[in-house]
Structure formats: structure tokens, C-alpha cells
Amino acid sequence: MSASRQPRAYRLVLADGEVFEGEGIGADSADGIVSGEVVFNTVLSGYQEVITDPSYAGQVITFTYPHIGNYGVNPTDDEARRPFCRGVIIRDLARRHSNWRSEGDLDSFLRSHGLAGIAGVDTRRLTRHIRDFGAMPGAFGSADVDELQAAAIADPTTSGVDLVSVVSTREPYTIGSGTRRVVAYDLGVKSTMLRHLSELATVTVVPADTPASDVLASSPDGVFLSNGPGDPQMAGSIVTELPKLLGRVPIFGICLGHQVLSLALGGTTFKMKFGHHGGNVPVKDVRSGKVEITSQNHNFAVEIGSVPDVVETHLCLNDGALEGMFHKDLPVFGVQYHPEAGPGPHDSRYLFEDFARLMDTTGSVA
């Protein structure tokens, strides 16, 4: 047998004891074990963006499309300075990649970031299991089944854990050169999101724990609340600082930003069974009746009808989940999905224009 025929035999074990066979890819797992909350993503293209999306902090990503790595990786498609997910689960890793933009292969990329993965898994069986029993912690690696299950059970998951502080920028920085000025709270922001904002404004990206007073002191035209990982209840000081900004400056929140905004407005959030992770989710704008195909990545959601004094503008057509809202009195709106779409369809990019319009028509009272 040639060397390539001797893969690292790995197993994936879920907290409920379900076992999957596979082989190791990417970096070696520390102590033979990698654990995290196992979720699945149904995109057909865009694995590099998904792996580098900071919202996956604390999670292990299962790709439902079997061939991953086909077009390699390139530096411009990264969504963050490094991946924050715990690992990846795939059916088949491309040995050879092919694309004119490619500068490397996925396996080396994973290794270079110390990220482990497991390939050869019946990912459809795994997806059906998560669909039926909910996202749950799992562990994979070369360890034996009992050790892996113990690690899975011990995994903190994403509930009640502060993951935002792990992914947020340590220092503020500025991008773009527009006349409008936006302060963007980095709760785990994706670079495509910032690229879109920077086309509208000069954007100062600030750490998640930046006090509201600092923000107001800079008299921005608007405040942006980014996406980010995990439980909005655990997103740190932003939850308590945000009420101080309401009504003082136009605010736009995406994903986790939308959730913390809802909490600040008095709404409630909950953890979904397995969340929305994909690039094909239909969302209806109830005002126009138009349907947007959206990119989504969240395990928590805002309870329908829980946020006082808002118009619920967007609903998910698959399960009726709340996808967007604006406040009846305050210059504030948010969407649960990803209008910047990296990866995913571009149907909802108009929301950035909406934000610009809101800033232009609402004088900052700061």
C-alpha cells in the first residue's frame, strides 16, 4: 500500500453516542480530539467564506455538498483574519483544485490555521441526524469512541458562552473614505460586510466592548452592529450599552447584531433546533411581497412578536422565523440574514442602501 492509502483513521462521535467513521484532514487534532457544536451548512459553493466566518466560533461545520476544496483557496475570499470554527466535517476533500484565482489547496489552508477536519463521513446521515435531533456537541479525532463521546458531552456548546470577545477586534480601525461616518461594532464581523459598508461611508470598526459614550462622542452618522457567534444573551457589554444609543443615532444590525438590537428593544431570543445555515433561504419582505433568497448562519433567533413597537418586515418562508424588523419610532432596523452574502446570493444588498438613506434622512442627535 502506498502512503496515500494510509489515511489517519478518525471518528466523529456526537454527544448522544452516534458514531461516524472518517479520516483526518487538515491539522492534527490536539490530543487526538476536537470538539464543538456540530451544525450543517447547505451551500454549494463558498466553503472558504464559510470556514472563515467568525460566527462559527465554537462550532464544527458539516458541509452537506460532498465535494469540498474543488477550487482551492485564495486570499481575497477570506471573511476574517483567521477561521474561528473548531473544525470541518466533509464527505470528500478535493485532491486537486482548479480555478484561475486559486493560490493554494484547502488541506494546506486548514493546516496553516491549525484547523482539523474529518473527511469521508456520510454527511447526509449526519445532517439527517442533526435535523431530527437538533444541533448537538460532537467530537472527532483519532481517540477512541468513549473518549470522543466524553469530550462531546463536556463541550460547552454555544449556549450561555461568550464567544464574541474571542472573535472581536482588539483595537479600533478605520476603513473606507466616504463622507458618511459609521461606527461598526465588531461582534465577529465578516469582511464582505465591511466592504459593503465602506462603499457607503468611512467606517470605524470598534471592539464589541466599546462603551456607548465613546461612540456618541465621535458623532457618527450611523452605528452598525455586525454578525457574530453564539448566544446574543452572552454577547457582552453591547447588550447593556445599546439602549444608550437607541434614538440617538441610526442603527442597522445584521444577524447577531439584529438579535442584540432586539434584546435592547425589549425582545426575547431563543435557540433554534438546528438553526439556518445556507445560501438558499427564502425570506419575504411582507411590505412588498417580494422574496429574497438569502444567505444565513444563525442558531439563535428573535421570538416573533416579542419586540415591542417594531414592524416585523421580513419572515422566513421555510419556518416562519422572524428575519427583519424596523422600529416604529426610532431610526433602527435589523435583519437576521446576511445581505452582504459572502457566500450567497446578492438579492438583499439593497439593505445597505436603506441604511445609507436612513442615515441621510435622520439627523444624529448625539
Added chain:
Amino acid sequence: MPRRDDIESILIIGSGPIVIGQACEFDYSGTQACRALKEEGYRVVLANSNPATIMTDPDFADATYLEPLDAAVLAKIIEKEKRDNPDQTMALLPTLGGQTGLNLAMELELEGVLAHHGVELIGADATAIATAEDRDLFKQAMTEIGLEVARSGIAHDMEKAREVVGEVGLPVIIRPAYILGGRGTGIASTPEEFEKIAGYGLECSPISEILIEESIAGWKEYELEVMRDRNDNCVVVCAIENFDPMGVHTGDSITVAPTQTLTDVEYQKLRDGSFACIRRVGVETGGSNVQWAVHPDTGRQVIIEMNPRVSRSSALASKATGFPIAKIAAKLAVGYTLDEIPNDITKKTPASFEPSIDYVVTKVPRWAFEKFPGASGILGTSMQSVGEVMSIGRTFPESLQKALRSLEQGRYGLNCDPGEAAFDQLGDQELLAAASVATPDRPFQLEALLRRGIAVEDLYQATAVDRWFLDQMLLITEERAYLATLTLADVDRRDLKRAKQLGFSDCQLAYLWGTTEAQVREKRLAAGVKTTFKTVDTCAAEFNAETPYHYSTYEDADEVRPGERERVVILGSGPNRIGQGIEFDYCCVHASFALRDAGYETVMVNCNPETVSTDYDTSDRLYFEPLTYEDVMNVIESEKPLGVIVSLGGQTPLKLADQLPAALILGTSPSAIDAAEDREQWNALCARLEIPQPAGGTARSIEEALEITSRIGYPALVRPSYVLGGRAMEIVYDDENLRRAMDELAGFGSLGREGGLSSQRPVLIDRFLEDATEVDVDAIRDHLGDFVIGGVMEHVEEAGVHSGDSACAIPPTNLGAPTVELIESYTARIAAALEVKGLINVQYAVKENQVFVIEANPRASRTVPFVAKATGVPLAKVASRVMLGASLDELRAEELLTEPAKSDHVAVKEAVLPFNRFPEADAVLGPEMRSTGEVMGIDLTPGLAFMKSQLSAGTRLPEAGTAQVTVFMSLADRDKALGAEVGRGFRDLGFSIVATSGTAAMLQEAGVDVDAIVSKLGESGGVHAVELIERGDVQLVVNSPRGRRPRADGAHIRSAAGLANVPLLTTAAAAMAAVEGLRDWARYPLRVRSLQEYHQRGGYPGAVGGFEWPSG
């Protein structure tokens, strides 16, 4: 938005006969649309000339017009519908009948017919259609919205064409406007090639318009299937990446879903561009297909074209994702928006989404070059394939290998089978050179090269097939090399599973290890490597799927739910090919419908994405699988059915009958099928029943063949045993030609490559009955011995023309009642002797009132749907019930089996031939079947029915009285008796006649005036026939050849007629039918009637008992 209530009836135009470039995918889309619109409560009016389609079943529309797809006829249909239903507002949905439907809708619009009758075009309006179809308008529109198009120019004549090519620069691609399947399209690299291709392109385009554009051959090719609703919501149903780069017509390309080598950034750019395109073109609602080329080194994206209608690709996309594009398109056209339509598969989520798939779909075309000697077999920008297969696997290697074994061309997968020896004698460079030209062999050549160690990069440079695809093939090659180091004895579970996951069939492994398929299977199952069936669910398992649409793979978990009722497996007919097409899909689908109605759970197995049978709601369960022993057995073991139907899908399932468990075969026993096939047994049976056969014998050598002909005399019909569609059959007139024919069969011809002459595969030689009338009979016998005749069909062309290529009529127009009775009684005796339980088809030749039996096939024949349309009796449904044990009496009581419609109507079936695709091949009919499809003409006289069948088949016979018509006649000696009558008929119609000297002499002798004598090839003096045709001086050509090997002159004449688009009749019998038809056509006004009217009990009103024209 809700359903539109301001429309009451909707006209759908079908796509007519199956031709290259337009196959049964439009039956699938049309059937879906008819069902969806009926469900919505609209009156559905359907026009389609193809009787083999499921959509033309009277159940699927309120009024089904099996009438010629011609603007004047459609205008009559609209007029009649408006007259019969004066209060109903009518709309025309033009986007479901392929290019044919779209072009006709445009004609009706431009001629003002729609405006006159207040018929609204829904789905796409005339402006949108013109913007998409007119190259110049399309290019302007795309440039306007910022999409890049290839550099190009339009020309309407050669002068302008030369000017354009001067600006664009060679190489260029030439595309005629308003054509289907790329006819007349080609790439020119030299000025000489340019002159030839541009000239032909101008001729092919009905408006003499060609587009000349920069060649983007070698770029990557993509297709996006897009849908839009009236609220401007757009979705991509499926994105497809072609394995074959630009330069090979997408219908001739291996294609893969989803895209494999695009980053999301690039994919979303294509998606944005596709939406911009559909919006700018203005397709208000429905599905469209947008084609793109992407430069492999720079990523430059160029839009190629868009079809503002459902297409072959949308059928593929529907099957690949589980998203029923045509059904949804129909609902969008009547006002719904995507979010108002539920996803059939999940039941809970809406259709306003983009399917996510967790498997790889591969489509591979199937060609029929062996049928057209002289055709190059090189793939290009004009589509040449006659069918396709699709397969589903978890990975590309698995999917590709499954697709290749689905083709049924003797290959077990990507090589690793006896077929791979074909490349052994070629050196590396020779093989690489061969692979650099796109042909059906290319994937096999590429694997052979990889096996010789030729690098992926070298293959990429030679072929422009993406490196990713090549590397995936290399995985198969490497696995094979590893497996070759093992033996059946020492292979373990892990190795077997890996092999199966890469798509290796048991046959391939048996070939590799020098053992049998059965032993591999036994070992594999013992090792616990069993098929797991996964589900096509539109959502990559995110939601629960309610619809059991499965494919096999080798993973951990199987998803098949246990059945609730007794199950019947129906084996489909695989890829369309000449000789086995949509007719068999019709039979399988009907069986499924009938058995579902009778309370069984039906399980369909098939691999053809174009068909209705592979629609997930045709049967209770669908398995998209190759029709091989291994794959079918996997389904049987999973489903544990009551039985398996093998006799409705043509040869494909029939040839599995001997291998499958005998107890499961429903209907006539495999041994009875063999008894009819096997020459010795068959002869004995006929002798016992005292049914005459033409004299004949079986030869295993040239000596034996000569001995037989010395006994029976010439002409003789020579044919190999066990072939389909008359492969390699021929009529020989002397020893010399017999020797040549035997030589070919022995190993030099295409059949020789498939095994050649042997004692297992002897050659059958029969006395050929010249000038005999051929008769086809379809009948059903039940297990009690009760028997019913479905239809007796009299052929127009004499025996010797393959029955599939011959026109035929129900009821027989010239046979006397005693002859018909004799034929019926022979059929009953044969069916009883073979203990038939189900359908039987028997062919006869009648000469001078003597009836000879030619052959019997105790299975569904190609004519079953035609008979059903002509008589109103659902033969396939009845037969499937009989196979499950119902008696004919029980079915009569249920009113499933009814009496044939008794009116004076005549139905004529005519074959449609693809000679325009193969200009090198001779357009002559013979014992080898070459038609791709069929049409039906139905009316109250044989002449009118024949005329309608000709018009439907695209033969526009020159009408009497309109202008001066000149007929050119050149007949074989044996046709000259009938020829005199034909000539007289033409003169009576007021036609001028020009003829070759021999024919002219014969006509003059019979007292028929000839206006001019023309010379044949090689004869000096006078005007030459080919010149006359090319000059447009002749409006009809009657040229009958003698035997299979025509003299060169005849071939030239026929080829000239084909190129000049002059109607061509190649038999005196067809010419006689044309004379009668033209006579009636001139005498009576054009009338249209729906099948429902013809089929009503008691027959068509005013028709019973005499010929009468209803007024109005």
C-alpha cells in the same frame, strides 16, 4: 398573487415528433403543465402531432388535437375552440413546446391570429421571444445591461458575412437564427471552411440570418436554469458545469450539476447576470436557460444565449434537483408567485427557494452514428445525439461511472471492461491526438491515457477538459491499479466499499479479477458492502422529504421506507435511441398509472432524464438508476416487490429478463419470449400452427448463406439475430451483394465489433417478398386465454422498409375483410401458442392476398401508443393489469377495456427521419430503422389523414391549384407499374412531370405526358436532375432506389432534394398515397377535430355509416 380568473382556457403547443435536438423532454414538460393547469380548473387545449407522447393522452387535456403543428392548422384549432366555447377567454402558453412551440406562437402572433381571436400570450410575450431569439437584438440587449458578449456580427448574405469575418477574425463560430438543436452551426478556422459553413447556415435559417462570432471554443461552459414570477422574484433552480468545454454543443456534452470549479464569487456573478438577462429579455414568468462561457485563465464571463422557455436542460435540472420547472412555470404563467406554490417534495416549504443538493449529477449523451454510414462521428456545435442518460452519485467518479454503464453500449463504466481493448493498438501520441478531438469515445480515451501515465496537465492542454474533472478520473484509474494488485479472495470490506464509492460496477471488478459478476456480488454482500439508497429532496436533507425519489450509493445509512401495499417494479427503457424511444416510456408510464389506480405501489427504475417516467410523481417510488442487472437487483432487494415488469420498456429491460429471478417476471414468460426470438423454435411453432412464412434459413458462414439463397432465390433479406431496430439488416439481390453483406456482418462492419458472426449469433436469411404489403398487429391475451385485437395497421411503404420507418394506417385501407380476419386469427393462434399474458405484436407480409408471418414479439411494440390514440383503447394500461392477473372480462367490467371508437376516421402514422443532421448519409429508407420519431395524421379519409401526417412530419407537399407544380420522377424498374398510376394522378392534379429517360418512357407508354426528360449523373446532354432541384424548378421529387446500395445518381438526387428542402418521396407507394392525399386536400376544406371527439362512444358524430362533413 392568486390564480388568474380572467382566463378560462389555455392552449399549449407541443413540440411535435422526436427529432435530434428536441426529444421527449418536451413531453415531460408538457405533461406536467397540462396536469398543473387542469388541477387549477382551466380548460386545457393541447396541440401536438406526436402520438407517442403521454401528453396527448386524452386524459391530460380537455381537447387534444393530434394535428399538424403548422400555423394554418393552429389557427383552425383556435377558431374552432372559440366557436365551440364562445364565452371562454383563451390564452396561449408558448414556452413549453420547445423551439417548435415558440416559433409557432410567434407566427400566430405575427400573422395577427392571436389578436383576431383575442388570445393572450402568457409566460413570454412576442417582444421577449424576439429579444431572446434574434441574435442581434439579444446582443444589443445584453450589452445595454452591461453583460459581455462574444465579438460578432450578423449577416443575411455571403457578402456581408465576409465583411463581418474580416472584422471579427478567424476562428469564428457561425450560428443560424431560429433553428433548433444547433442545426447548421459550425466553427470555421480557414476562409474555405468559412465559405462552406456560412453558406449552409444561411440556408438553414428560415429567415436567412447567421451570426458570426469570435470563437470561444475551449472556454469553460456553464448553464443556469432560472425562474421568474410576475412579482419579479427570481431563483436559480440549478447550475450546470460542462465537462466538455465550449465547442461541443451542450446537448452533445457531458454535463455535471452542480458547478464544481467556480468559487462563490464567480458563481454569484453568473447568477446576477442571469437574472439581469431574464429581466431585460422580459420573460415575465416561467423558466429560462442562460448559457455562459468562462475563460479558464482569466475568468472573463461571456453570455452565450438564453432560451425564454423550458428546455432540455430544464428537464435535466428538474430531475437533478427534484424541482419541477415545467409544472411551476405553468402555475407562474396563470398568476401564482413562487412563494404561493408549495415544494412538492418537502410539502412544507415553498417553491421560492434554490435547491441545494448533496450529490453529483452527470448527464451523458447517447449517439447513433452507426446508423448513418458516412457521418464523421466528431462532435461539434451542431447537436447529433439522439438521447441521454443521467446518473446520481455522492461523488463525481461514482456518478460518471454509473452514467457510462447506463448508456447500454456494452460498457461497464469508465473502462475496466472488454471495451477498453479498442485503444490498445494506439500509441500514446496517437491516442492523445484522438482524445483531442471530441467524440463519444473521449472519456474512455482520457482514462486510457491516464492509465498509461500521461499527466493531467498534458490532457488538459490537449482537450481543455478541466483539470479537476481529469483528476477525478485519475482517482478511478489509481483505484483500479490498486485493486488490480488484489484478488477476489483477498479483497476486504474496506477495499470493496472504496471501489463501490468510486462507482465501480461488479462487472468491472469481475473483469479485473478474472471472475464473474455473480461471484463479485456474492463476495461483496458477504463482506457487508451493500447499496444504500439516498433521497433526492431539493434541500440536502435540511427538511424531511415526503417523496421517495432515490439513487444508490455506498454510505452508512439507507433511507428507503418500507412499503405499505404490494409493490410492482417497472423497468424503463433507458436512453432514447433510434428504435427505442418515447413509445416505450409511454407504455411504462401507463402501466404505472393503471397499477396505481388498481391499488398497487409502483416502483419505476430508469435513467433517462427526458422522460415522464422519471418524473417523481408518475410512480409511487422512483429509482434513478442504470438498467443493469446489478443496479436493478439492488432495487429489487430493497423493495421486495410482488413482481417486475420487463416487457414494456423495449429491449433494455427485456434483455435482463433471463437474469432476474424468474418468479418475479410478470406477464409472458421469458421462455416464451425466447421461443419467438429463436429461429428454430419459431419456425417449428409456425409450422405447427400452419401459418405460412417466407422461405428462409439460418447461416453461420458465407457458404451456408449461398446455399440458402440458391434454394429460396433473390431478393433476400439478410439480418443478424438478436438486434433492435433492424440494425444492419439489408436486402440483397445477387450473390455478390450477399457475400459483401456477410463479410460485413462477419467482422468488418460496426456489428462485427460488437461480436460478429458466430454460432451464437447466426445470420437469418429470408426470401424477401417484393411489393408485398406489410401489416403490423398489436393484441392482448389474458391468462384465461381471452384475446383482444388492439389494432391492425397497414403499412404504406412495402415490406422491406423497416416498420419503424414506414407510414401505416388504422384501419387498413386496402386489405380486404377476409385478409384482416385471417391476420387476426393467426395472431390469436400465435398468442395462444406462446401463452402470452399481456401484449403481443406480430408482423405480416401480404402478397396477392396471401398472408405470411414475418415475426412475433410478445411484448409492447413501438406502435402501442399510436393504436391507443387511433382507437381510444388504452392498450398499455390493459396489458399491465393483465400481467398482474386481471382478466379482460374483469377489465371490461371496470370499463378500462372499451370497444374501439367506431367512426369513419383514419389515422396514419408517419416516421420522421434525421437526414438533415447527417448530410453525408443517403436519405433512403430500408430495412434498418433510422427514424427518430413519429407523427400521426387523423381525418375522415385516408388521403386527408396521409396529408396531415406528411405536414406533421415536415414534408410540405406542393398543393394543387396554387402555382405551377413540377414533379421530378425517377423510379426503380420494379416500381414502374405503380409509377404509371402515380404519374396519371399527378397529371390529374395539374402538375407538370419531368423524368429520367427510363421513367419517362414508361410513363409515355402508359399514356402519361412528360414535360421534359432530364439526364442522370454521367449522362451527357440535357438538364441534369440535381441542377433542376438546386435551381428550385422542381417542387416534389419522387425517387425510389433499388436495394440498400443505391446507385450514386439516386443518392445525389436525394441529397440535393434534402439540401434544397424539396419534399422527397422514396417509394412509389408513398407517392401513390400522396396523390390520393393531394386529391382530397384540394377537394375538402381543412378541418380539425379533437381526439376526444373522435373517441367518443358511437364515434365522431355524422361520421358513422358514411362520409359526411359537419357544417360550420
